[in-house]
Amino acid sequence: MSNSAEIRINGNSYELPVVVGSEDEVAIDIGSFRTQSGVITLDPGFKNTGSTQSAITFLDGEKGILRYRGYSIEELAENSTFLEVAYLLIYGELPDKETFDQFKKEVSLHTLVNEDIKKILEGFPSAAHPMGVLSSLVTSLTAFYPESLDPNRSKDRVNLSIIRLLAKLPTFAAWSYKNEVGHPVMYPRNDLDYTSNFLYMMFGLPSEKYEVDPVVAKALDQLLILHADHEQNCSTATVRVVGSSQASLFASISAGVNALWGPLHGGANQAVIEMLARIQQDGGDTAKWMAKAKDKDDPFRLMGFGHRVYKNFDPRAKIIKKAADDVLDKLGVNDPILDIAKGLEEVALKDDYFVERKLYPNVDFYSGIIYRALGIPVDMFTVMFALGRLPGWIAQWKEMRENGEPIGRPRQVYTGSKLRQYVPMNKR
Numbered sequence: 001m002s003n004s005a006e007i008r009i010n011g012n013s014y015e016l017p018v019v020v021g022s023e024d025e026v027a028i029d030i031g032s033f034r035t036q037s038g039v040i041t042l043d044p045g046f047k048n049t050g051s052t053q054s055a056i057t058f059l060d061g062e063k064g065i066l067r068y069r070g071y072s073i074e075e076l077a078e079n080s081t082f083l084e085v086a087y088l089l090i091y092g093e094l095p096d097k098e099t100f101d102q103f104k105k106e107v108s109l110h111t112l113v114n115e116d117i118k119k120i121l122e123g124f125p126s127a128a129h130p131m132g133v134l135s136s137l138v139t140s141l142t143a144f145y146p147e148s149l150d151p152n153r154s155k156d157r158v159n160l161s162i163i164r165l166l167a168k169l170p171t172f173a174a175w176s177y178k179n180e181v182g183h184p185v186m187y188p189r190n191d192l193d194y195t196s197n198f199l200y201m202m203f204g205l206p207s208e209k210y211e212v213d214p215v216v217a218k219a220l221d222q223l224l225i226l227h228a229d230h231e232q233n234c235s236t237a238t239v240r241v242v243g244s245s246q247a248s249l250f251a252s253i254s255a256g257v258n259a260l261w262g263p264l265h266g267g268a269n270q271a272v273i274e275m276l277a278r279i280q281q282d283g284g285d286t287a288k289w290m291a292k293a294k295d296k297d298d299p300f301r302l303m304g305f306g307h308r309v310y311k312n313f314d315p316r317a318k319i320i321k322k323a324a325d326d327v328l329d330k331l332g333v334n335d336p337i338l339d340i341a342k343g344l345e346e347v348a349l350k351d352d353y354f355v356e357r358k359l360y361p362n363v364d365f366y367s368g369i370i371y372r373a374l375g376i377p378v379d380m381f382t383v384m385f386a387l388g389r390l391p392g393w394i395a396q397w398k399e400m401r402e403n404g405e406p407i408g409r410p411r412q413v414y415t416g417s418k419l420r421q422y423v424p425m426n427k428r
């Protein structure tokens, strides 16, 4: 492998260093290119541009590989728990029992939130989308913990903010749902594990004893593992760029929540269910909707299909598709839109338009079907994605901070008017 690359432009030749990753990924380091040549590179959407070197998550879009800190998503989904995966992503190693028990205890001691946060929550109309409530409550932590505003404080102080955020996000997520349905909030219970505690706060009511269904808790815990990180996706790149200005962890994560909200990103899981329900109401005519998805003049896209990186199957989609069958079977749920989803996938995988463009089901295509079966309302689906992605965002923010990465500030190519003189209003 050559350790340098050559770019020739305007009759000059420039030599640039080549970076090779631990999985033999190759990149040209263009950091000095503009200084040498006065020329920049252009890549809208950063489809072919690396923003950082990271040791957290590896994915291979061609081979359908996804690993967190070197461990395969298949093994972690099968054997681990979400909180253990959170520890792995954030601190880099699987914890031994003593370390993990201490971590669990620390998280459980911070699940309660300041009572004044209920006043912020009560300010939102019940029609407020839970993602907007969630990002606002995350930002509000900067008011209750002003010392968190400085990300340059000691490792212990920064770690306290990390623990607080991991602990409080499930409370915020459940409370954003309670605000929507007009029910009283439920306070966290430290006798429950991380995911069961969230289900209790979300579905529990003061008037009755709520027992967490272990099937539901296990299914949700696995879904959270599958969403925990995904290298430099849109919302993670947002967290890194916001954090690179030395904005606080809470401000950076709130920005990530808002980036995830978009229907092309984390909002796709809500959009998939809405799309499948629309197809079902329309009589389930899969061919008609496939034609719409392929029609350039039709804005309709097959939500839950396609991916910036996976040009083969999304390994998470394979696991979730199997889990959907298992969970619905265990819960005795017969959801006709699961059949519509499977029908769409079957047709798409044989259709030239989708095959040529390497469009396969992504993580969002089947996840909503499980969330529905677990009784989670559709506009809470992206909140569930945020709950899952939190450890990844935190790990990526922490790595960016510890590596002392520079403030993110892309260049541009200007295409506007050249110099022109101001004309007074009465002469225009």
Ligand code: SDX
Binding pocket: 045, 229, 230, 232, 233, 234, 263, 264, 265, 266, 268, 293, 294, 300, 301, 302, 303, 304, 305, 306, 307, 308, 309, 357, 359, 362, 363, 364
């Ligand atoms: C997530 O980055 C991550 O890692 C994200 C994520 C994570 O874990 O963080 O994996 C989570 O966001 C999954 C993606 C969820 N979004 C959707 O399901 C929305 C539907 N999918 C698309 O909008 C699209 O596939 C993207 C946004 C996911 C990817 O877009 P790209 O890489 O920018 O690709 P593109 O839009 O340039 O599409 C390439 C071609 C185009 O056709 P042509 O112009 O070449 O003729 O494929 C077509 C697109 O029109 N296309 C689709 C399509 N997705 C792409 N056509 C119909 N239906 C689709 N879903």
